[in-house]
Amino acid sequence: MDHYDSPQTNDYMQPEEDWDRDMLLDPAWEKQQRKTFTAWCNSHLRKAGTQIDNIEEDFRDGLKLMLLLEVISGERLAKPERGKMRVHKISNVNKALDFIASKGVKLVSIGAEEIVDGNAKMTLGMIWTIILRFAIQDISVEETSAKEGLLLWCQRKTAPYKNVNIQNFHISWKDGLGFCALIHRHRPELIDYGKLRYALNFRFFLTDIVGTARPDEKAIMTYVSSFYHAFSGAQKAETAANRICKVLAVNQENEQLMEDYEKLASDLLEWIRRTIPWLENRAPENTMQAMQQKLEDFRDYRRLHKPPKVQEKCQLEINFNTLQTKLRLSNRPAFMPSEGKMVSDINNAWGGLEQAEKGYEEWLLNEIRRLERLDHLAEKFRQKASIHESWTDGKEVMLQQKDYETATLSEIKALLKKHEAFESDLAAHQDRVEQIAAIAQELNELDYYDSPSVNARCQKICDQWDNLGALTQKRREALERTEKLLETIDQLYLEYAKRAAPFNNWMEGAMEDLQDTFIVHTIEEIQGLTTAHEQFKATLPDADKERQAILGIHNEVSKIVQTYHVNMAGTNPYTTITPQDINGKWDHVRQLVPRRDQALMEEHTRQQQNERLRKQFGAQANVIGPWIQTKMEEIGRISIEMHGTLEDQLNHLRQYEKSIINYKPKIDQLEGDHQQIQEALIFDNKHTNYTMEHIRVGWEQLLTTIARTINEVENQILTRDAKGISQEQMNEFRASFNHFDRDHSGTLGPEEFKACLISLGYDIGNDAQGEAEFARIMSIVDPNRLGVVTFQAFIDFMSRETADTDTADQVMASFKILAGDKNYITVDELRRELPPDQAEYCIARMAPYSGPDAVPGALDYMSFSTALYGESDL
Numbered sequence: 001m002d003h004y005d006s007p008q009t010n011d012y013m014q015p016e017e018d019w020d021r022d023m024l025l026d027p028a029w030e031k032q033q034r035k036t037f038t039a040w041c042n043s044h045l046r047k048a049g050t051q052i053d054n055i056e057e058d059f060r061d062g063l064k065l066m067l068l069l070e071v072i073s074g075e076r077l078a079k080p081e082r083g084k085m086r087v088h089k090i091s092n093v094n095k096a097l098d099f100i101a102s103k104g105v106k107l108v109s110i111g112a113e114e115i116v117d118g119n120a121k122m123t124l125g126m127i128w129t130i131i132l133r134f135a136i137q138d139i140s141v142e143e144t145s146a147k148e149g150l151l152l153w154c155q156r157k158t159a160p161y162k163n164v165n166i167q168n169f170h171i172s173w174k175d176g177l178g179f180c181a182l183i184h185r186h187r188p189e190l191i192d193y194g195k196l197r198y199a200l201n202f203r204f205f206l207t208d209i210v211g212t213a214r215p216d217e218k219a220i221m222t223y224v225s226s227f228y229h230a231f232s233g234a235q236k237a238e239t240a241a242n243r244i245c246k247v248l249a250v251n252q253e254n255e256q257l258m259e260d261y262e263k264l265a266s267d268l269l270e271w272i273r274r275t276i277p278w279l280e281n282r283a284p285e286n287t288m289q290a291m292q293q294k295l296e297d298f299r300d301y302r303r304l305h306k307p308p309k310v311q312e313k314c315q316l317e318i319n320f321n322t323l324q325t326k327l328r329l330s331n332r333p334a335f336m337p338s339e340g341k342m343v344s345d346i347n348n349a350w351g352g353l354e355q356a357e358k359g360y361e362e363w364l365l366n367e368i369r370r371l372e373r374l375d376h377l378a379e380k381f382r383q384k385a386s387i388h389e390s391w392t393d394g395k396e397v398m399l400q401q402k403d404y405e406t407a408t409l410s411e412i413k414a415l416l417k418k419h420e421a422f423e424s425d426l427a428a429h430q431d432r433v434e435q436i437a438a439i440a441q442e443l444n445e446l447d448y449y450d451s452p453s454v455n456a457r458c459q460k461i462c463d464q465w466d467n468l469g470a471l472t473q474k475r476r477e478a479l480e481r482t483e484k485l486l487e488t489i490d491q492l493y494l495e496y497a498k499r500a501a502p503f504n505n506w507m508e509g510a511m512e513d514l515q516d517t518f519i520v521h522t523i524e525e526i527q528g529l530t531t532a533h534e535q536f537k538a539t540l541p542d543a544d545k546e547r548q549a550i551l552g553i554h555n556e557v558s559k560i561v562q563t564y565h566v567n568m569a570g571t572n573p574y575t576t577i578t579p580q581d582i583n584g585k586w587d588h589v590r591q592l593v594p595r596r597d598q599a600l601m602e603e604h605t606r607q608q609q610n611e612r613l614r615k616q617f618g619a620q621a622n623v624i625g626p627w628i629q630t631k632m633e634e635i636g637r638i639s640i641e642m643h644g645t646l647e648d649q650l651n652h653l654r655q656y657e658k659s660i661i662n663y664k665p666k667i668d669q670l671e672g673d674h675q676q677i678q679e680a681l682i683f684d685n686k687h688t689n690y691t692m693e694h695i696r697v698g699w700e701q702l703l704t705t706i707a708r709t710i711n712e713v714e715n716q717i718l719t720r721d722a723k724g725i726s727q728e729q730m731n732e733f734r735a736s737f738n739h740f741d742r743d744h745s746g747t748l749g750p751e752e753f754k755a756c757l758i759s760l761g762y763d764i765g766n767d768a769q770g771e772a773e774f775a776r777i778m779s780i781v782d783p784n785r786l787g788v789v790t791f792q793a794f795i796d797f798m799s800r801e802t803a804d805t806d807t808a809d810q811v812m813a814s815f816k817i818l819a820g821d822k823n824y825i826t827v828d829e830l831r832r833e834l835p836p837d838q839a840e841y842c843i844a845r846m847a848p849y850s851g852p853d854a855v856p857g858a859l860d861y862m863s864f865s866t867a868l869y870g871e872s873d874l
Contacts, residue, residue, distance in 0.1 A: 029216040030120065036219035037127040040135075040226065044071045056123040060116050062092025069099055072134045089116045097126075105133050128218050135225045150221065153228060154178070157185045161193065169220040174212065179223070186231040240814035241833045247811050248838045250330045251868055257323045258335055264316050265341040271309060272349045275301075279356035284367055284447070291371055295364050299675065302696070313350060314704045317343055318711045321792075325715040328796050329722040331869060334783060358693070365683065372681070374448050376519055381439045385457055387512060388432055392464055395422075399471035404479060414493070414573030416479040421497040421574045423472055428505045433465050496553040497574035503546055504577045507585040510536070514592035521683065523607045530600050537593060547586055554579050610682050617673045618687030624666060625690040628698040631660060635702075635709055636744070645727050646720065650713045657706045667699055712792060719795055733795050736760060747788035750778060760798075808869045815861035824849035824858035 034055055042051040045064065048071050052058035059065045061084075066077050078095045081088035093112035101107060107129065114122040132146075140149045151166065158164045161181040166172045173179065184193040284291075320343055323335050337343075399422075404415050440458035444451050513536070520526045554572075572578075638652055674692040677685075720730055736759060740752040748756060754774055757764055764770045764777075781793040818833045819825035825846075830839045842864065849858035 028212060029219075030124070032212075032216040032219040033124050033128070034120070036216070036222050037124060037131070040131060040222050041068055041127065043226065044068060047071050055127065056118045056120045059093075059123060060118055061089045062094075062096055062112075062115075065096045065115075066092055066099075069096055069130070072130070073099075073103075075099075086116060100126075100129060100133065103133055105129060131218075131222055131225070135229065136221060139225065139228060147221070150224060150228060154182070154224060157182055161185075169217045169224065170214050173220050174215055179227075182224075182227050182231070236817050240817040243814045244811060244818070244842075245835060245838055247868060248834075248841055250326075251332075252838075252841060254323065254327060254330070254332060254335075257319065257326070258337075261316065261319055261323060261335075262338060262341060264312060264319070265337060265346060268309065268312055268316060268346060269341065269349055272353050275305075276353055276356050279353070279360040282363055284370075287371070291364065291368050295368070295678070298361065298364060299678075303671070310700050310703070313346065314707050316346065317704075318707060321708075321711055321715060325718055325792070329718065333869070354697075361693070368681070369683070370446055372519060374443065374446050376517060377439055377443055377446070378448065378450070378454070379517055381436065381443065381454060381458075383512065383515070384432060384436050384439070385461060387508065388429065388436060388461060391429060392461075392468065395468055396464070396471060399468065399475050411573065412479070417494045417497065418574040419472075419475055419479055421494070421501055423476070424498065425501045425505070426468065426472060428502060433461065436461055492553055492556055493572045493574050496550060496572060497577070499546070499550050499553065500575055500577045500582060503543075503550055504582065504585065506543070507582070507589055510589050511585065511592060514589065514596045518603070520603060520607065521610075521681075523604070523611055526600065526604050526607050530604065533596055533600060540593075544586075547582060550582060551579050610680050613673065613677050613680060613682060614685045615687050617670070617677055618685055618690075620666070620670050620673065621688045621690035621692075621695060624670060624695055625698065627663070628695070628702050631656070631702055632698075632705060635705055636746070638709070646713055646717050646730065650710065650717065653706065653710050653713060657710065660702060660706055667695065670695060712790075715792055716795060719792070725795070730795070733798055734791070737791050737794055747790055748794070749788060753778075753781070753789045753794075756794075808866045811868060812862055812865040815865060819861065822853070823851055823862070824854060825861045826855075826857055826859065830859070 038052060038055045041055065045051045045068055048067055050064065050067070052064060063080055063082075066080050069075075070077055077099050080095065081091045090112045093115045097107065097110065097112060107126075110122055110126050110129070115126060136146045136150065139146045139153070144152055147169075151169065154166045158166055158178055158181040161177070161184075163175075164177050164181045166178055180191055180193060184191045320335075320337075327333065327335055404412055437458060440454050443454050448454065518529060520529065635653070635656060638649065638656065671692070716730070719725070720727075725733075736756050737748065740748055740756040740759075742752070754764060757774075757777070764774050777797065778789075781789045781797045815825055816822070818829055820829075827843055830842050833839075834842065842861075843859070845867075846859035846861060846864045848854075849860040851858075
């Protein structure tokens with residue numbers, strides 16, 4: 001008969017004599033052990049789909065004993081004997097005892113035949129040996145032995161509970177409160193410990209144990225070891241679940257930020273796409289009113305519609321930088337927006353918008369100037385055309401008269417002289433006709449909307465003028481043919497006609513000039529018109545003398561007619577201009593002079609007001625422009641200074657931001673002055689080199705710069721706190737960075753960055769290995785290959801290799817714990833171990849598992865874990 005020794009190295013294994021004495025002194029212990037060991041065996045045998053009812057009977061053939069050892073060890077034993085003969089049973093039991101001995105256990109006085117015979121004491125001793133080896137021996141707390149470690153674990157877990165004092169594995173457990181405390185400590189939802197006074201209702205496994213004078217130590221240790229393995233496994237699962245939750249929460253937050261960025265970028269690009277065609281529309285209007293409305297619409301765009309989009313663009317850049325910082329801190333790959341939605345794409349689109357905006361404003365002002373010029377020319381054309389048409393009215397009929405055919409010689413002479421006077425008058429009007437044609441040509445060149453009617457009227461005037469020339473030539477030829485029949489002519493009438501015609505033409509020109517509209521834009525221009533008007537008024541005395549002389553000729557003719565009774569019928573045959581006409585037009589000229597004085601004076605006053613507006617705008621712009629430049633330079637200095645902590649620097653920047661925002665009323669006031677200047681149609685200003693566009697662009701750049709700088713410092717604080725960088729380290733990084741940033745641009749070129757790394761102790765030589773290492777570092781700090789290294793990228797690099805961050809392998813190991821050490825995980829396991837939203841997040845993204853051990857519904861947590869860190873596609 002084979003015998004095996006019980007373990008000799010464990011101080012809690014009683015010798016065989018103690019075993020016999022225990023059984024003799026207190027038979028109740030055998031009952032406790034029988035029930036406890038049976039329950040422990042069944043907790044493992046159920047995994048194989050079976051169990052035992054009688055511990056000494058059901059292990060006699062050795063089959064379930066071998067199965068029990070295979071389940072708890074995870075190893076395959078020798079092939080069992082299936083026969084029912086005693087020798088087969090002994091063989092199976094020996095195989096089980098051999099396996100136990102192979103695990104380093106010395107058995108004492110345990111024989112296979114006694115197990116086969118159903119010896120209760122030997123069977124219980126064998127099961128206790130198995131429990132010691134596979135359930136208790138590996139327990140260790142702070143390098144203690146198994147029993148001491150298990151006792152220490154119980155003491156620590158039950159320390160917070162009243163009426164529980166665990167000092168051993170027998171009488172300390174007799175009231176059952178120790179078991180209640182262990183359960184409540186790990187599963188508080190199962191027991192309301194506060195209402196327990198005595199564990200009277202604790203019937204789960206304490207029947208025949210609680211209430212005895214001294215519970216069996218082996219039974220208590222068996223139950224407590226089961227608690228230890230169950231609860232320690234649950235704690236590992238909880239830790240693994242917490243790690244996964246943390247990783248998934250970061251991933252979900254980052255995905256939301258990415259979605260927010262994509263939407264904001266899409267909305268902004270769509271607004272730019274819709275706005276640029278409007279700004280590029282150069283369809284001209286026909287009236288000043290319509291163009292003024294377009295200018296007002298443009299002002300609304302600049303004041304109301306664009307500023308919110310400037311804020312959105314700035315916020316978009318801030319969100320992008322914050323997202324990239326969070327991705328770096330959580331060891332995730334950098335965010336790459338959808339095609340066409342990079343920050344650079346938005347900046348390019350924004351540049352196109354501003355270019356179209358600048359061209360649109362210039363076009364509006366040019367169109368207003370053009371329409372203003374067109375209105376002036378059109379009015380001038382109408383005035384000259386009306387005067388000319390009034391002059392030509394009846395001239396064709398007059399030239400076609402046949403009055404010379406029945407006239408006397410004196411009448412013929414008179415008709416000839418009259419015709420000569422007409423030709424002189426016709427020549428005087430040639431300049432006006434040329435002016436009318438020139439104005440019409442200019443209106444055509446300036447694309448005047450009513451050019452067809454202007455051209456038709458001009459063509460009619462020119463055709464009529466050509467006809468008048470032809471008729472004039474024809475009548476002269478007729479008069480010259482009959483001139484020999486005519487001998488006398490009234491020289492006085494002729495002289496009158498010759499002098500009256502140009503004087504009359506001069507008066508008509510003077511009236512035209514005095515009534516002519518004028519457009520000026522400066523004090524100098526109105527002063528020039530005033531000087532010319534004063535010069536005109538200085539010629540009036542001489543003109544009056546000429547008028548008196550002409551009237552004197554007419555008076556002399558009348559005197560001769562009265563004196564010599566000449567049959568002249570009281571009219572001048574050489575001209576239709578009467579003294580009454582001359583006096584009437586002269587009186588009209590005298591009336592128009594003071595009106596012209598008044599108009600010039602009013603325009604002079606308006607130009608003085610315009611000059612005041614120019615000086616007012618210039619004075620403010622000359623203060624605001626340098627102020628904006630100074631603030632931009634101060635922000636640049638603050639962003640690289642090392643006085644105080646990053647929080648001090650952030651507070652300093654926020655104070656600057658507040659002072660900048662408080663300066664906004666001055667910008668608004670300047671906008672109001674600029675609007676008055678535009679409404680007054682003032683197009684230039686010699687008192688300042690700043691335009692409103694310069695101020696607007698500078699103001700927008702200032703707001704964007706302070707917001708971006710604040711965001712950079714906030715990201716530095718995030719990096720410092722996440723990486724555990726001290727303020728001294730941060731100052732050292734900043735000092736090194738500033739030292740090599742020789743142009744104070746806030747960035748380092750490749751050579752500057754390399755010199756900075758060498759100064760910090762990096763071994764980067766000029767050989768191939770050193771160049772390769774430097775290229776690797778540059779790919780980290782400048783992933784977009786822009787050729788510069790920002791301070792944020794610099795501190796990220798300096799701290800990232802020492803950071804304590806999650807990795808794909810850690811997440812994968814956590815999932816493996818939740819999956820019970822399988823290579824896949826099921827939907828039920830995810831929903832049981834993770835919060836609902838994060839469980840569904842995993843289920844929706846995990847690919848099906850296709851390994852050889854796959855089961856229906858198995859999910860691949862390994863590829864999912866690598867995808868979280870950019871090592872594969874999610």
